[in-house]
Amino acid sequence: MTDPHFPDLLLWAIPFFMLCIVGEVLWLKFHPIKDAYTFKDARTSLIMGIGSSISDALLKVLMVGTLFWVWQFRFFDLGNSIWIILLALVATDFVYYLIHYTYHKSRWFWATHVVHHSSEHYNLTTALRQQWTNGISGTVFFKVPLVLLGIHPGIIVFVMAINLIYQFWFHTETIDKMPRWFEAVMNTPSHHRVHHGRNARYLDCNYAGIFIIWDRMFGTFVPELPDEKVDYGIVKPLTTYNPFKVAFAEFFAIAKDVFAKDLTLGQRFKYLFAAPGYSHDGTRENVAQIKQAYIKKHPDQADTPGLPLS
Ligand SMILES: [Zn+2]
Numbered sequence: 001m002t003d004p005h006f007p008d009l010l011l012w013a014i015p016f017f018m019l020c021i022v023g024e025v026l027w028l029k030f031h032p033i034k035d036a037y038t039f040k041d042a043r044t045s046l047i048m049g050i051g052s053s054i055s056d057a058l059l060k061v062l063m064v065g066t067l068f069w070v071w072q073f074r075f076f077d078l079g080n081s082i083w084i085i086l087l088a089l090v091a092t093d094f095v096y097y098l099i100h101y102t103y104h105k106s107r108w109f110w111a112t113h114v115v116h117h118s119s120e121h122y123n124l125t126t127a128l129r130q131q132w133t134n135g136i137s138g139t140v141f142f143k144v145p146l147v148l149l150g151i152h153p154g155i156i157v158f159v160m161a162i163n164l165i166y167q168f169w170f171h172t173e174t175i176d177k178m179p180r181w182f183e184a185v186m187n188t189p190s191h192h193r194v195h196h197g198r199n200a201r202y203l204d205c206n207y208a209g210i211f212i213i214w215d216r217m218f219g220t221f222v223p224e225l226p227d228e229k230v231d232y233g234i235v236k237p238l239t240t241y242n243p244f245k246v247a248f249a250e251f252f253a254i255a256k257d258v259f260a261k262d263l264t265l266g267q268r269f270k271y272l273f274a275a276p277g278y279s280h281d282g283t284r285e286n287v288a289q290i291k292q293a294y295i296k297k298h299p300d301q302a303d304t305p306g307l308p309l310s
């Protein structure tokens with residue numbers, strides 16, 4: 001089979017993104033939502049988006065090159081029919097779920113992904129607040145099995161772009177709920193608002209890209225509750241609009257911990273790879289501990305969505 005060629009969808013999507021952002025800002029002029037936008041925050045988000053595309057282009061050889069290199073070792077060649085492209089869309093969405101789950105559960109990966117969660121506002125510019133360190137994060141290896149199973153790397157890049165573009169529109173507070181059948185199957189503004197929340201019950205859930213079914217299948221789904229408004233951001237706020245600090249702050253924090261004095265090798269390893277919030281002396285809290293502490297304060301809420309039994 002000759003190598004398939006697909007258009008660079010992300011490049012084509014940029015004018016569409018800009019148009020939608022202008023539309024959202026205008027809409028909010030007439031239908032204001034408190035704290036939906038601030039200028040400085042939106043500006044940082046847009047700069048992060050531009051920086052992310054530059055970094056992806058520079059590190060393309062690591063991100064995409066790896067997949068093309070692996071292609072020679074494939075077990076099958078599934079071709080490039082429309083059915084295989086659709087299959088690849090669903091398969092990469094599942095892989096995206098796994099990557100996104102890992103982004104949240106291991107600090108090395110979180111250091112890259114925290115960028116996307118660092119805004120305390122939720123609007124279409126938040127969608128573009130993307131990482132600069134994807135190329136070095138190692139997430140490309142999650143996609144290797146798909147290549148070995150016969151999906152051409154060109155198809156993977158193409159459907160991953162569709163995945164990212166799909167994720168743009170639901171970063172908004174202007175849409176409350178979609179029709180019920182849509183909320184059941186697809187990722188939506190409501191589901192993803194929850195993902196950006198730092199309320200104890202909303203931490204670490206709704207990892208989906210396009211289809212919310214993965215979260216429903218694997219027990220990581222938490223619905224947006226009408227009486228608990230999402231508080232956007234991360235537990236330990238970054239408190240900076242400086243794009244470079246946003247991009248690298250967590251990496252510096254990791255280095256500081258990993259190279260601290262008087263730690264065992266195991267503790268250094270955990271500072272690098274354990275769930276965010278790990279500390280060797282118990283002075284920090286990870287998500288599980290935050291949820292437990294919340295339940296201790298609000299025992300009546302144990303076993304409600306997003307909060308385990310105490
Ligand atoms: Zn996330």
Ligand SMILES: [Zn+2]
Binds near residue numbers: 116126127171192196
């Ligand atoms: Zn998001």
